[in-house]
Amino acid sequence: xxxxxxxxxxxxxxxxxxxxxxxxxxxxxxxxxFELVRELMRHGADVRVVMTSEAVxxxxxxxxxxxxxxxxxxxxxGEVEHVELFGDYPGRADMLLVAPCTANTISKMALGIDDTPxxxxxxxxxxxxxxxxxxxxxxxxxxxxxxxxxxxxxxVSMGARFVGPVVRGKKARVAxxxxxxxxxxSTFVVRDLVGxxxxxxxxxxxxxxxxxxxxxxxxxxxxxxxxxxAAAMRGAKVELWTGRMSVPVPxxxxxxxxxxxxxxxxxxxxxxxxxxxxxxxxxxxAPEPAEGKLASGKRSLTLTLRPLPKVLPLLRPRTTxxxxxxxEIGVSAPQLVxxxxxxxxxxxxxxxxxxxLRDVSAGRTRAVLVTSSAKQAFExxxxxxxxxxxxxxxKVLG
Numbered sequence: 524x525x526x527x528x529x530x531x532x533x534x535x536x537x538x539x540x541x542x543x544x545x546x547x548x549x550x551x552x553x554x555x556x557f558e559l560v561r562e563l564m565r566h567g568a569d570v571r572v573v574m575t576s577e578a579v580x581x582x583x584x585x586x587x588x589x590x591x592x593x594x595x596x597x598x599x600x601g602e603v604e605h606v607e608l609f610g611d612y613p614g615r616a617d618m619l620l621v622a623p624c625t626a627n628t629i630s631k632m633a634l635g636i637d638d639t640p641x642x643x644x645x646x647x648x649x650x651x652x653x654x655x656x657x658x659x660x661x662x663x664x665x666x667x668x669x670x671x672x673x674x675x676x677x678x679v680s681m682g683a684r685f686v687g688p689v690v691r692g693k694k695a696r697v698a699x700x701x702x703x704x705x706x707x708x709s710t711f712v713v714r715d716l717v718g719x720x721x722x723x724x725x726x727x728x729x730x731x732x733x734x735x736x737x738x739x740x741x742x743x744x745x746x747x748x749x750x751x752x753a754a755a756m757r758g759a760k761v762e763l764w765t766g767r768m769s770v771p772v773p774x775x776x777x778x779x780x781x782x783x784x785x786x787x788x789x790x791x792x793x794x795x796x797x798x799x800x801x802x803x804x805x806x807x808x809a810p811e812p813a814e815g816k817l818a819s820g821k822r823s824l825t826l827t828l829r830p831l832p833k834v835l836p837l838l839r840p841r842t843t844x845x846x847x848x849x850x851e852i853g854v855s856a857p858q859l860v861x862x863x864x865x866x867x868x869x870x871x872x873x874x875x876x877x878x879x880l881r882d883v884s885a886g887r888t889r890a891v892l893v894t895s896s897a898k899q900a901f902e903x904x905x906x907x908x909x910x911x912x913x914x915x916x917x918k919v920l921g
Contacts, residue, residue, distance in 0.1 A: 525592035532567045534886060535906035537708050539567030542616040544608055544648075546641035547587070549577025552623035552660040552697040556582060559622060560590040562704050566906075571608065571616065572596070575628070575639040596640050605640075609647040618710060619648040623660035623697045626671045632657075632683075633674035654710050655683040660697035663690060684710075701773065709756040712910075715917040717758030722796040722842075723751045724834075726766030729782050730809035732826065735816045742804025744768035745885070746848075749909040750800055751776065757913060759798075764790065766803060784809070784831040791837045798844035798916045802876075806831055835870045844919040845870075846912060849877040856891070863893045874915045876908070 532539060543563055547553050560570050572587040573596040584595040596604050608616045621628065621641060628641060637643035648655050657678065659666060666672075666688060675685065686706040687698030698706075725747020729737040747763065748770055755761045763778035764787070772778070781787045784805050808828035817824065835847050847870060849863045863877035875893050882889035889902040892911065901908055 527561075527564060527590065527592035530561060530565050532565070533904070534562075534565040535904050535910075536567045537712060537906070537910070538563060541567065541618070541711060542569045542571065542608075542614075543707065544571045544573060544616045544619050544644060545591075546619060546621040546624075546628075546644055547572065547574045547578040547582065548621065548623060548625045548628045548639075548641055549575055549581065550623035550625050550660040550697070551581060553578050553581040555697065555700060556622065557586055557590045559700050559703060560587065562700055563707065564591070566704065566708065568707075569593070573604075573640045573644055575641050577625075578641075599640055599643060605643045605647045609644060609651050609653050611651060615651075616648075616653065618654045618656060618707065619644055620656045620658070620703070620707060621645065622656075622658035622703055624657045626659075626661045626665045626668070629657065629659060629671060629678065630674045633677040633681075649681050649683070652682065655681075656703075656706055656710065657683055657685050658698050658703050658706075659685065659688045659695060661688075661695050663693050663695045666695035705752060705756060712753075712756045713917075714758040716754060716913065716920070719759045719798060719920055720762070720796040721754045721759040721916070722762045722764065722794060722799045723747050723754070724764045724787070724799065724801045724803045725750075726768045727804040728766050728784050728787070728806045730784070730806050730831075731812040732810050733813040733815060733817045738806060738808075738810060738826075738828075739767060740804035740806065741880075742802075743770055743885075744772075744803075745770045746802040746888075746905055746909065748772065749906050750802065750912065753906065753909040753913055757917075762796070766805075784834065787834055788832055788837065791834065791841065794838060794841040796842055797920055798846070799838050799842045800846040800912065800916070801835060801838070802848045804850070805834060833870070835872065839871045844873050844916045846874045846876065846916065847872045849875055850880050851877065852880050854879060860891055860893060860898055863891065864898075867893055867895065873919045874912065876912060 547556050563570050570591045571593050587595045631642045632645040637646040688695035726744040727740040727742040729739045731737050751761050751763045763776050810826045849866050859877050863875045867875045876890050878890040892899045
């Protein structure tokens with residue numbers, strides 16, 4: 524087994540069984556493709572790399588073979604690799620991803636010129652109606668050249684999709700690896716949330732002890748980010764409300780922030796979404812905050828905690844589908860299900876996701892999904908859990 528196989532499906536199985544052909548062209552952004560290959564594989568993809576002669580000057584084929592675990596195509600041979608991968612034969616590739624893609628390659632693809640391994644792959648892929656995704660990277664003036672823009676439009680009219688570029692200063696930079704991977708994933712997921720408005724509430728609250736210190740929770744916000752990404756891929760209009768986050772919120776995300784439970788309660792009146800999913804770690808109690816900063820050096824300090832309002836019951840009348848989470852420590856599986864079902868019934872939830880926090884780690888979790896009529900055990904990546912939750916949301920929304 525090639526060492527690269529060890530990372531397969533470590534972030535999700537959305538691309539399991541999919542063969543993605545990555546065409547690399549002669550942009551300096553080619554240096555980022557090693558990690559792009561690995562990230563696609565972490566979601567289950569089998570990646571075949573095809574390189575132009577200019578790309579080979581920037582990244583070695585040996586490096587890309589090590590990244591993907593597959594031989595790299597730098598020239599077409601008697602094996603007619605372009606027909607094998609994109610012709611009308613069993614086992615053909617599921618997508619051609621050209622990243623980074625230069626102005627030269629965009630124009631050749633649009634005009635059917637196939638004088639490099641990448642452009643020949645594109646000619647056959649477009650002709651066989653295989654999904655084609657293009658991630659441009661070049662100087663901004665090149666991208667804005669009317670001829671290049673005409674060719675971008677021509678490719679779009681042929682069915683190709685574009686991700687990026689990201690315009691910064693005088694450069695049209697290649698989209699981020701995450702943006703490219705998300706665009707690939709969106710090609711293969713079920714678009715069952717198109718037109719639906721989904722609110723994700725994540726992160727941890729911070730209840731002040733004084734003007735410096737807070738009481739908070741250990742939640743990282745990772746599940747909220749994965750839910751937001753997955754819902755957007757499935758066509759939803761996503762809004763993300765976040766407390767304290769230990770993971771970065773993707774740039775361009777539509778959302779708001781809160782610090783305390785009472786701040787979040789004040790925001791509930793703005794909820795008019797089709798679905799609300801709440802993986803947030805919300806405090807049950809808060810101290811009465813002291814003014815200024817409590818003096819240090821005391822032998823002991825007693826805090827009196829007051830109960831805080833529950834947010835889920837306030838959300839129930841304002842949405843069609845409501846999903847809550849129930850975290851426990853050190854309980855048996857039957858106890859976990861009983862407590863989850865009691866919370867489901869008390870708050871009128873459509874779904875509750877329960878777990879023992881000892882079974883949660885970065886990227887992975889063990890949980891049980893409980894509805895009014897069923898329960899489903901889960902163990903795997905948080906990305907796969909996010910899609911399982913959204914499957915239930917889609918059922919509720921019809």
